[in-house]
Amino acid sequence: MLSPIIVADEDKDDFESMQMKYVTPLAQDAVDGKSMKGWVLLKKVPGFGSPDNKMNYVWVAVFDDINQMVKRKQWWLNSESKFGIPSEILYDSPEIEGRGNYVYKTERQIETDAPGKYVIFNWATPKDVTKMIDLQADVEKHFRKNIIKSGMVGWGMATRIIPQAKDRSTAFWWDVYDSMENTMKHLAGGAAGEGFSKELLSDFNENLPNGWDNRVIFEIVTGTQ
Numbered sequence: 096m097l098s099p100i101i102v103a104d105e106d107k108d109d110f111e112s113m114q115m116k117y118v119t120p121l122a123q124d125a126v127d128g129k130s131m132k133g134w135v136l137l138k139k140v141p142g143f144g145s146p147d148n149k150m151n152y153v154w155v156a157v158f159d160d161i162n163q164m165v166k167r168k169q170w171w172l173n174s175e176s177k178f179g180i181p182s183e184i185l186y187d188s189p190e191i192e193g194r195g196n197y198v199y200k201t202e203r204q205i206e207t208d209a210p211g212k213y214v215i216f217n218w219a220t221p222k223d224v225t226k227m228i229d230l231q232a233d234v235e236k237h238f239r240k241n242i243i244k245s246g247m248v249g250w251g252m253a254t255r256i257i258p259q260a261k262d263r264s265t266a267f268w269w270d271v272y273d274s275m276e277n278t279m280k281h282l283a284g285g286a287a288g289e290g291f292s293k294e295l296l297s298d299f300n301e302n303l304p305n306g307w308d309n310r311v312i313f314e315i316v317t318g319t320q
Contacts (some may be wrong), residue, residue, distance in 0.1 A: 135318030
């Protein structure tokens with residue numbers, strides 16, 4: 096679940112400080128209590144595309160399955176009992192403008208224990224979503240061969256659950272890297288993406304005749320373990 100938000104420039108430092116000091120421990124309690132698999136706060140790197148030019152942060156909540164997601168407890172409301180701080184101060188203050196929730200189903204992924212610093216979000220609208228999912232088996236195999244030497248520490252592909260509309264991308268990928276240098280290499284066709292077979296690239300591009308709908312770079316601010 097991606098929850099993009101807008102935070103005014105003058106409030107960014109205070110926002111990040113509160114997220115690290117208060118919200119992250121609350122999210123960790125939820126992870127430890129099996130209400131979700133993981134949680135992270137991402138900050139958009141300026142100047143590298145955006146689905147919303149004003150959106151500058153994204154809360155990302157990860158779940159083991161749909162059942163866990165729909166039955167999750169409202170862990171963010173525990174701030175008053177844990178810290179003596181009303182939840183509206185952390186989430187509903189005038190400095191934070193929510194932009195909705197976007198839910199995806201993970202189809203393939205690679206997870207490692209190595210720490211990541213930057214994440215590329217990639218949105219696209221394949222002609223045939225089922226075929227694109229099938230192609231990811233070869234994409235994953237290729238990335239696993241290059242993951243250590245390239246600086247990639249995580250990858251995944253998902254399909255949109257909601258919202259569903261004609262102007263919404265139906266597929267979503269993420270690439271996690273250890274540095275901005277390796278992140279930019281990936282966007283330029285290098286890093287873990289270097290050396291794809293011509294056949295795989297042809298099949299991939301044929302299914303994405305209009306290319307990527309959007310690609311955005313985020314920096315990891317804080318998250319659960």
